[in-house]
Amino acid sequence: MGSATVPIGDGPVAVLANPTAGRGRHGDLLPAVLERLGSTGRPVRVLDARTAAQAQAGCHAAVADGVAALVAVGGDGTVHLALQAVAGTPVGFGPVPVGTGNDFALETGFPADPIAATDVITDALRAGRARPVDLARITGADTPPRWYGAVLGAGFDAIVNERANRMRWPRGPRRYDLAILVELARLRPRSYTLRLDGVAHEIEAVLVAVGNCASYGGGMRICPAADPTDGLLDVVVAGAVGRGTLMRIKPQVYRGTHVEHPLVHAYRARTVQLHDAEGIVCYADGERIGPLPVTVEAVPGAARLLR
Structure with missing residues (x-):
């Protein structure tokens, strides 16, 4: 993974959380994730996302409202929803891997342990930095x-x-x-x-x-x-x-x-x-x-x- 970094803004952090990811076995982790993200001094808000459509709309609205970062707590499906909103924008993105499959998070260098991954994200938020990574676009x-x-x-x-x-x-x-x-x-x-x-x-x-x-x-x-x-x-x-x-x-x-x-x-x-x-x-x-x-x-x- 390349070492080049780019700056991110000093604005708030939006969190997309899927409580059913990984068949719900990490459902009690969200408070710990939010506490760590909040320790950066940035405002943190959890998106209202009871359905996939709400999640998608919430992510796009958060990016349009000027968040500096979007954190997806879930598996590859949750990450996929979030990527639709952050792709091609300067918004920082952090996946917290709690799904049945966490391929994108692990393949791009995040720890498999959700709390360890959150700490990596938190460190990047404190430093105001992100690392560019490729995505694929389908038409x-x-x-x-x-x-x-x-x-x-x-x-x-x-x-x-x-x-x-x-x-x-x-x-x-x-x-x-x-x-x-x-x-x-x-x-x-x-x-x-x-x-x-x-x-x-x-x-x-x-x-x-x-x-x-x-x-x-x-x-x-x-x-x-x-x-x-x-x-x-x-x-x-x-x-x-x-x-x-x-x-x-x-x-x-x-x-x-x-x-x-x-x-x-x-x-x-x-x-x-x-x-x-x-x-x-x-x-x-x-x-x-x-x-x-x-x-x-x-x-x-x-x-x-x-x-």
Whole structure:
């Protein structure tokens, strides 16, 4: 992670807190987080965010009102909401990782312990400094521009997410396990057109991931060489693999060694255009974005991290 710093303003701090992040197991941490943030001498206010729409509106309103910093207490979904408001602005951003998946926070150098992460943010607020980090910006034919910090998935992983989100039973992680089993039975390569900085690649693949950071899904290092300060996106493609091969490769993703498989290919580009013939819905930071085609662009220094 680069060492260059930029100044942030001396204004107040807004806090977006998701009490259900990490299935609620860190729900009692918020007072300690607020106490530490308040020790900087800056005014601190918690945003009214009982729904995702309220959270989104609250973040945008806080930035428009001139806050110097926005702190997101939650997981990757909470971070994703907050990034929509701070991207491309001088507002400092700090993620406090309390979610089931905290990929963006960990990949950009924050401690896994929420209180330790808060202390890092607090130190940066006292010093009035932040560190620029890249974000990815998505544009699609039918969706407004969206930002993401970690990884966009547009293959088997996205198909599993889409099925799990339609299921009402079972609840919790078992729903995703069942969705994986159902979609494994239906697994087949799909046709994509991948344009990397304008150069077209026609591919047959079961998985396409576009990473600003290396990991998604709570530590799966799908794009292991991705660096969120290099101004580039890493694209990892798993080609026409079968069920058995995919299941053998999957445990290697946590180590990032899956890219050594002969049917897995990695690319790097500033702009990625992704089309497919079958209407796949893509997900970024674990959040539903919309159907392909999409264009993803690396935007250097789009966020200012409080670290």
